[in-house]
Amino acid sequence: MGGIEFPKELSPDELINLYKKMLLIREFEQRITKDAGKIKSALVHTYIGEEAIAVGACAAINEDDYTTSTHRGHGHYLAKGGDLNSLMAEIYGKEDGICGGRGGSMHVADFSKHMLGANGIVGAGPPLALGVALASKMRNEGRVVLTFFGDGAANQGMLHESMNLAAVWKLPVIFILENNLYGWSSPTAKTSAIKNFSLRAAGYGMKGVSIDGNDVIEVYKTVKDAVEFARKGGGPTLIECKTYRWAGQTTMDADKYRSTEEKEEWKLKCPIEAFKTRLIRGELIDQVIIQEIKEKTVALIDESVKFTKKSPKPDPNTALDDVYKNPIEYGGN
């Protein structure tokens, strides 16, 4: 493959799929950024610039393995195979949204794909991952859980509790720390005294590694090793993926706290462009295929917009439904 090394177990189609997935996430989020005025929610967070992490990590697990996500969850959702049309419809608050318009951007979840949901509380995914991993362990299912969280969540007490318990019970959890260098407007240098969060793993008695989160193959290989270790009963691993959030905290954030130079510098390290170049050099794709992939991706997103436009708003009379599975009478007028 033109001197470029790829993991042997990945077929050319699988490698190209990594590119397609990353591009789908990018194009999807560029579209919702463009449509932010129509979406109206003040709390839509994009994953642009970080796509290699979700895509590389999810390529290393099986369909019946689990993932937990963050408030910045569209990428995790799509990488795990979540349905595109119902994602778009959910963000627009439509009835055919994956959560019926009850969750929105910060709560997108496709449980049929074992994607256990974006989560609006920073650091709340890892404790939930423990329980899913425990269930898998108690039932001898051999399933693992990838729990994605950010550098902000790294300083939540819940994460400390979770990493300790996962280690002491040897739970099959892979802690994937997406260090995008900012918690909203706060640079990590202001909020953490260390540069490499993987150092913390030693304190829990687990393996920790810091990698280039913009290199989809490096993410894939690192997660794959951790998954194999977890499946064998070895317990959890902490993987810090260094990356950068291209856009503001939300689609409504003017993002004046970061310099243009810094942002431009990171855009030169675009995970999608970098992988595209490798695929071209490896002679797996050419300009014709690239153009075709781009057109197909845009068509998929156009289709999801059409689907969303056709979908009705949720029936206001259903606002009180589904609070409980075994319903009770509860307060209301």
Added chain:
Amino acid sequence: MEVINLSGETKSMSGSDAIRLAIEEEMERDESVFILGEDIGTYGGPFFVTKGLLEKFGAERVRETPISENAILGCAVGAAIAGMRPIAEIMFADFLTVCMEMIVNQAAKARYMYGAQISVPLTIRTPFGTGIMGAAQHSQSFESWFMHVPGLKVVCPSDPADFKGLLKTAIRDDDPVIFFENKQCYFRSGEVPLDKNFMIPFGQARKFTEGDDVTIVATGAMVQESITAATKLKEENILCEVIDPRTLVPMDKKTILESVEKTGKLLIVDEGCKTCSVSAEIAAFVAEEGFQFLKRNIIRLNTPDVPIPYSQSLEKQIIPNAKSIQDNVKKLI
């Protein structure tokens, strides 16, 4: 209103023994039921509720945890989402404050915000109330806090038979249930049905005494105090109806309103601090839906809004008891 059928085989046992029996029967019946919490194994928990369960069911299903309440409940919520039926013990209700996140933002919300894709069949057990010289951080009564969170069911029994019947219902329920166990009620004995399918439905109050003069609604340890007061008042020919709602969400408004319709007088006795308490909610719905029945103002007898003091002379001063209940009933006559 459900009447407990004691015609089958029964046995006299303490409240804590009744709780243990319910857990034991449900763990025997259903492999997905397991318990987790601090010191619940070899030691058997601070009130010895789980004593002997480790020996019987083993360390996989009786899981002793680190002192990490968010990890305990994260584990329980995650396992419930994955199809298990965990019973998490929080050692003292006061410690619920350190894991409010997992209860309020995760367990209670997951079903609704994820569009009914999942349910969370989780039981959280926790001891509450005064009487062991526990002082300000081991004596509190937080039931009303959780009544304010849609998605939770809140159970608060006062009698051994009710402990067994309601805990079994909680474990088999498909929604998150928070099961408050009053410390005084652990030690009091009563007849408990040995039928393994003995279950008490949620939303059914229990009437302990009958009377036409005054309705007394009480919870937890205040039920026994109210029964003692009613027995004394009977000697003076004042007949009180003592009602224990048993479940606070759902609340059996019907039984309470019917009693108030009969007596026209309502005293509510509650060990929680007065402002925004269980008694506040009961007084509010009676005023809203049963105002026409009331011949007197409603009286709420609560612990005043003060931290629980250590010394018995101070504690006894602030907690309602049979004497203060009698005095307040007389104010209504």
